[in-house]
Amino acid sequence: MKAIRLLLAIAPGLAQANFPANQYICHAVSAYAGPGLVWIQSDTLEEAQTVAADAEIVTLDLTYSKASDVVQCVLSSESLSDLSMETFRKRVPR
Numbered sequence: 001m002k003a004i005r006l007l008l009a010i011a012p013g014l015a016q017a018n019f020p021a022n023q024y025i026c027h028a029v030s031a032y033a034g035p036g037l038v039w040i041q042s043d044t045l046e047e048a049q050t051v052a053a054d055a056e057i058v059t060l061d062l063t064y065s066k067a068s069d070v071v072q073c074v075l076s077s078e079s080l081s082d083l084s085m086e087t088f089r090k091r092v093p094r
Helices: 002-015 045-052 083-091
Strands: 022-030 034-042 056-059 064-066 069-075
Touching: 022 045, 022 056, 034 045, 034 083, 045 069
Parallel strands: none
Antiparallel strands: 022 034, 022 069, 034 056, 056 064
């Protein structure tokens, strides 16, 4: 019974969770596997770049590798400046 009361007490707060406002696509590079992409949800571009710098990226061979450098982050509604990465973005399963 205590668990049900606790759930009822916290449930309204869960329904009102604030998610980051924007979705970004980031072109990053792994020291071990080369270039790749990562999708980041954040409130600001700066925050997206910070998160991407420590993220697992999807590399060109569709494996995951840790990012070592961020090349560019843009809103997901925008295009990446590197045409080859923009083409790769369209073929990555999501």
